[in-house]
Amino acid sequence: MIPTATLGRLVTYLRVVAELETEGVLTTSSEAIAGRAHATAFQVRKDLAYCGRLGTRGSGYQVAPLARELRRALGLTRVWHVAIMGVGRLGQALADYPNFDRYDFALRAAYDADPAKVGSTVGPLVVEGLDDLAASVARHALDMAFLTVPAAAAQGAADALVAAGIRGILNFAPTVIEVPAHIRVESVDFLAGLTRLTYYVGNPPAEHDAPS
Amino acid sequence: MIPTATLGRLVTYLRVVAELETEGVLTTSSEAIAGRAHATAFQVRKDLAYCGRLGTRGSGYQVAPLARELRRALGLTRVWHVAIMGVGRLGQALADYPNFDRYDFALRAAYDADPAKVGSTVGPLVVEGLDDLAASVARHALDMAFLTVPAAAAQGAADALVAAGIRGILNFAPTVIEVPAHIRVESVDFLAGLTRLTYYVGNPPAEHDAPS
DNA sequence: TATTGTGAACCGGTTCACAGCG
DNA sequence: CGCTGTGAACCGGTTCACAATA
Structure with a gap:
């Protein structure tokens, strides 16, 4: 379902988002994620779209739900x-x-x-x-x-x-x-x-x- | 110069060819390499062609020169x-x-x-x-x-x-x-x-x- | 004849512009 | 107005058919 190349990047995005979470950041953007993940904002948005409608137009992504959805998409829902x-x-x-x-x-x-x-x-x-x-x-x-x-x-x-x-x-x-x-x-x-x-x-x- | 994807496979081909070398095999073919490397003969030929004219039409690849040329292409020419x-x-x-x-x-x-x-x-x-x-x-x-x-x-x-x-x-x-x-x-x-x-x-x- | 080397079609992934929406 | 979601163009890599050649 998710292309292999995207899958690899999603792992990185999840790390970035988890990092933001521990830093107490509540909201982020495709551009901010791209900066930390060595990617472009275009690519981040396209990749994240594979996991559903995760953001809010005009204001970006909420960190906590984004992390949760990424974990779900990657199968990290159980031990x-x-x-x-x-x-x-x-x-x-x-x-x-x-x-x-x-x-x-x-x-x-x-x-x-x-x-x-x-x-x-x-x-x-x-x-x-x-x-x-x-x-x-x-x-x-x-x-x-x-x-x-x-x-x-x-x-x-x-x-x-x-x-x-x-x-x-x-x-x-x-x-x-x-x-x-x-x-x-x-x-x-x-x-x-x-x-x-x-x-x-x-x-x-x-x-x-x-x-x- | 060499595409990243090809580069990754060349490493595998080199391993396969080195294996053949230690087995005493003198000549091989794109099909034989593909079988051991989890690839298609098409892809093996295309990938190997990036390293030059390495084979002989009609009879295949000589193992020893092929190994040498692959090492050279990958930069394994010195310690x-x-x-x-x-x-x-x-x-x-x-x-x-x-x-x-x-x-x-x-x-x-x-x-x-x-x-x-x-x-x-x-x-x-x-x-x-x-x-x-x-x-x-x-x-x-x-x-x-x-x-x-x-x-x-x-x-x-x-x-x-x-x-x-x-x-x-x-x-x-x-x-x-x-x-x-x-x-x-x-x-x-x-x-x-x-x-x-x-x-x-x-x-x-x-x-x-x-x-x- | 057998097998490589390669131009061309094909396909999937990346880039992009912009439509959609808060 | 700002930023996301996405259809479309673009590009590179893979597949393939066949020409080249020992």
Whole structure:
């Protein structure tokens, strides 16, 4: 429904609006949001219009209802249950991340294939093995999983998660994984980001614009 | 020069081709690459054409030269010097990442504003403070930095990096940062990825396609 | 013949001007 | 009068058919 590109920006707008909310601002405008979000006022209005008639012509957007509607549009209306698959360094860092509850996510479980890790604790969780993953997924009422295993193990781990009933995967491994069409995957790939950065740094754009 | 969307896919193609290389495959085709990279053969050919005349009509692409040319196009022709700004959990996890040298990146320095952390070691590095950052950046011949500080500190840390002569920033903080036009920023934002995932999981697409 | 490279059609997203409305 | 919502023009990227060529 919402275009992918718009979806990405809506996340940013929500952050901006939440920031305004904590600053005590009551009313804002497409221009003000655009300034903080690195976008144009045109684009902000068009993007926000995907979520309904959120503003008031002539006076702008009320911060609190706007935040509420953005959260609703993005699906942030309940606490989502998340698991960590793969308790390496990254998995541990995520387990210790203190801010999930601020964002309506709850870390409920951590899994690792290595028997030596099973039973140890990471952050608030006890690491479980992969035996009867489906039962554990059901018990924890898991919605989504962080996939933080080595690239070579990513496909197998993803298959196991899908078979166990997970509906969404946030893939941190630097590799493409195949999943059935009804499962969603989003990737967080810092090596890809680093490589894109390398391209840009190695090909500096001609500077025809003088700095303002 | 290369469109952003293409650039992202080229990174994936390079991974695929590197994989083929280690498998000992000598020749491949746009179709084979597409299969592994989750793309169409059309798109692979169009994307690869941005990097020059890389294939041979009638017989496909030779793996080794293709890998070489992709690396060249992406700027992976030398070792890039990278620093870590912010030695929290994520910064530490990155410092311990064992595979950078495989990808022609070298971690050269780590910085933190907290005096208590200065002098401690993370991975192979001794944490430095921010006094005379410019001299340190020059001494280590740094090209780019991982920005792994809390969101509230991200803009200030980015400003310091830019002032010190860094040319590219890989931003891990969940916030928009402002930099001069000649500095490149790429973002790795797992909270944004998680939120996009939430949207898709909460709005499952109507299933008109039967699984094959 | 098999497969790439590419001009052209197509499509979706961005930009914009202005209509709509408080 | 000011600012939003939106239809329409515009633009860039994707898809495709086919020409080029080993």
